[in-house]
Amino acid sequence: MNIFHSIAELSSLSKPVILVGGTFDGIHVGHQALIQRAQQEALRHNSDLVVMTFDQHPSFLLRPNQAPHFLTTIAQKIKILKQLHVEKMLLLPFNEALAATSAEEFIEQLAWAGPPLKAICLGETWSFGQGGKGNSALLRQKGEELHFEVITIGALYVQGAPVSSTRIRQAVASGNFEEAMACLGRDYALSGLVVPGAGRGKSLGFPTANLEVGKAQLPPYGVYIVRAEIEGIFYSGIANIGIRPSLKVSSPVPVVEVHLFDKSDDLYGKEVTIKLITFLRAEKKFATLQELQRQILVDVEDARHQLKVGVPLRS
Secondary structure (H helix, E strand, O other), X not given: OEEEOOHHHHHHOOOOEEEEEOOOOOOOXXXXXXXXXXXXXXXXXXXXXXXXXXXXXXXXXXXXXXXXOEOOOHHHHHHHHHXXXXXXXXXXXXXXXXXXXXXXXXXXXXXXXOOOEEEEEEEOOOOEOHHHOEOHHHHHHHHHHHOOEEEEEOOOEEOOEEOOXXXXXXXXXXXXXXXXXXXXXXXXXEXXXXXXXXXXXXXXXXXXXXXXOOOEOOOOOEEEEEEEEEOOEEEEEEEEEEOOOOOOOOOOOOEEXXXXXXXXXXXXXXXXXXXXXXXXXXXXXXXXXXXXXXXHHHXXXXXXXXXXXXXOOOO
């Protein structure tokens, strides 16, 4: 995939451009429908399709105390876009300079970047530019002036309600993975680098990989059967998500720890993605580490049994 980090880099393209813009957190089925619509336009106009998004949700800069937990990392977005046959991405750094750019100026920069801008595709509720004043109405006005088409699509409905990133966050937070999967078109997954831990799991006989997942949307605290992907290879295991109340010093922030059944290599610094397959039990506090050790053994045996009798393992 060709990834551009500034609007000026679009000048390297030789064909006219179809832009599809959005925050694309989760790249859910509504986002996928928008991208497919843009791909149709690109074929019709023999143009380059460019997916335009930001390196962080704008709220993390503009309203950090109200910023939503994210559904996908940048690496996950890139992987999913590749699976959707997207070959070009404009990944703009959402910084103070971009936040201060007026919607009109932003549109003009896109239109004058290089090859002719044939069309901009977006969800009908997406806003952009300083103060979020840019919308589809302004785009159409500027489109008439600068000679590009504006294509919008409305919300996609699943199970009788519109799909949105907010809806998916709420579903994951409540443990409703069926609803999350229906809206995403795939299992919900957490992704992060493996970072050093205290080695407590190893001392109990169950070595774990601690994932640095940042402000990802987490499900209810507890133990889950997971399907982990590491460098394109899949492994089964269990994950504990929570604050580890059985330890003398519990975690001030939630921790994601993964124990893989058939993987004992050093994973430090590697990217690991886990799909949450089945909820096993809620997180609880044990009186002693020996009780915790016995419970982990039960969790592992329970997970192995469920996997043996047919828990679906979607790669």
